[in-house]
Amino acid sequence: xxxxLSALLGLFARDIGIDLGTATTLVMxxxxxxxxxxxxxxxxxxxxxxxxxxxxxAKEMVGRTPGNxxxxxxxxxxxxxxxxxxxxxxxxxxxxxxxxxxWFNPSPRVVVGIPSGCTEVEKRAVRDATxxxxxxxxxxxxxxxAAAIGAGLPVSESVGSMVVDxxxxxxxxxxxxxxxxxxxxxxxxxxDEMDEEIIQYARQKYNLLIGERMAERTKIAIGSAYPLxxxxxxxxxxxxxxxxxxxxxxxxxxxxxxxxSGPVDIxxxxxxxxxxxxxxxxxxxxxxxxxxxAGGSSQLQGLAERLSDECHMRVYRAxxxxxxxxxxxxAIVEDLARYSKVLASTQRDTISQARRAQA
Numbered sequence: 339x340x341x342x343l344s345a346l347l348g349l350f351a352r353d354i355g356i357d358l359g360t361a362t363t364l365v366m367x368x369x370x371x372x373x374x375x376x377x378x379x380x381x382x383x384x385x386x387x388x389x390x391x392x393x394x395x396a397k398e399m400v401g402r403t404p405g406n407x408x409x410x411x412x413x414x415x416x417x418x419x420x421x422x423x424x425x426x427x428x429x430x431x432x433x434x435x436x437x438x439x440x441w442f443n444p445s446p447r448v449v450v451g452i453p454s455g456c457t458e459v460e461k462r463a464v465r466d467a468t469x470x471x472x473x474x475x476x477x478x479x480x481x482x483x484a485a486a487i488g489a490g491l492p493v494s495e496s497v498g499s500m501v502v503d504x505x506x507x508x509x510x511x512x513x514x515x516x517x518x519x520x521x522x523x524x525x526x527x528x529x530d531e532m533d534e535e536i537i538q539y540a541r542q543k544y545n546l547l548i549g550e551r552m553a554e555r556t557k558i559a560i561g562s563a564y565p566l567x568x569x570x571x572x573x574x575x576x577x578x579x580x581x582x583x584x585x586x587x588x589x590x591x592x593x594x595x596x597x598x599s600g601p602v603d604i605x606x607x608x609x610x611x612x613x614x615x616x617x618x619x620x621x622x623x624x625x626x627x628x629x630x631x632a633g634g635s636s637q638l639q640g641l642a643e644r645l646s647d648e649c650h651m652r653v654y655r656a657x658x659x660x661x662x663x664x665x666x667x668x669a670i671v672e673d674l675a676r677y678s679k680v681l682a683s684t685q686r687d688t689i690s691q692a693r694r695a696q697a
Contacts, residue, residue: 355667361506455524484666498620564640
């Protein structure tokens with residue numbers, strides 16, 4: 339007796355998990371680990387709309403392209419802002435990991451992480467883009483749940499766990515228990531907002547116009563959310579808005595902490611508001627387990643200490659926080675039967691399931 343076609347294809351397909359981030363896209367292949375970690379940037383020809391480069395190669399072009407070439411980020415605040423370009427970027431990444439040299443190579447099943455605050459329209463956009471990019475089946479999982487699984491938290495047990503996933507476009511705060519999200523909050527304030535605050539600070543205080551890459555470099559080097567044991571300085575370079583000439587200025591970590599205070603305060607408020615809505619029994623669990631930080635922007639210096647001070651409980655950063663979501667998505671695609679409850683569904687999925695049940 340033959341196995342169902344999907345099971346047969348599953349023996350050969352390289353199923354993948356994707357963290358489709360605003361700033362970075364990571365791809366994990368079943369049996370191989372993380373094979374892609376590249377910026378979510380596409381360089382396109384403005385005249386023909388033809389993609390010229392993807393990922394790291396495209397990011398190198400940001401701010402350095404001639405008039406007919408533009409380097410864009412097709413995702414904003416964790417959701418798709420340009421469907422066609424996102425589809426092409428996904429197709430590029432999926433084809434890059436799907437080895438076409440083998441004699442039989444079916445399309446993969448794909449699990450994609452999405453912000454917990456996504457609307458039905460935004461969920462369908464991600465799902466449709468993934469299917470159009472060449473996936474055999476597309477599943478969605480909310481990023482805080484994927485991050486919790488990737489961080490090794492006991493999401494299926496009757497124990498409360500809390501994760502704060504800070505990416506480029508969104509910060510996801512969630513309390514999970516028994517394979518579901520009990521309380522969650524999604525805010526569109528994260529790494530990108532921090533970069534923008536540094537740009538505005540340099541403009542207002544020093545009349546210096548700096549680019550996104552310089553702002554990001556400054557944030558990574560000396561940005562902090564809590565006083566550092568030893569304050570640091572860095573030289574930022576840009577164009578003086580008064581003279582129009584290039585200029586370099588030295589700034590301290592104290593100044594950058596002041597610049598970042600707005601976004602950091604919003605994140606702290608979101609964590610406190612989530613705790614305020616959490617059932618008392620789960621709060622007791624969280625006091626024992628602590629709060630886990632995941633995502634690239636969670637690496638901001640002093641963030642764990644600031645949250646610990648504000649929330650009066652232990653806060654710690656997950657091992658390799660940047661890859662938590664993609665590792666969680668990879669674990670789900672490896673065992674869909676076990677993790678079926680954690681997958682996010684769209685209304686279309688619900689309708690199709692109902693029709694199959696009636697048939």
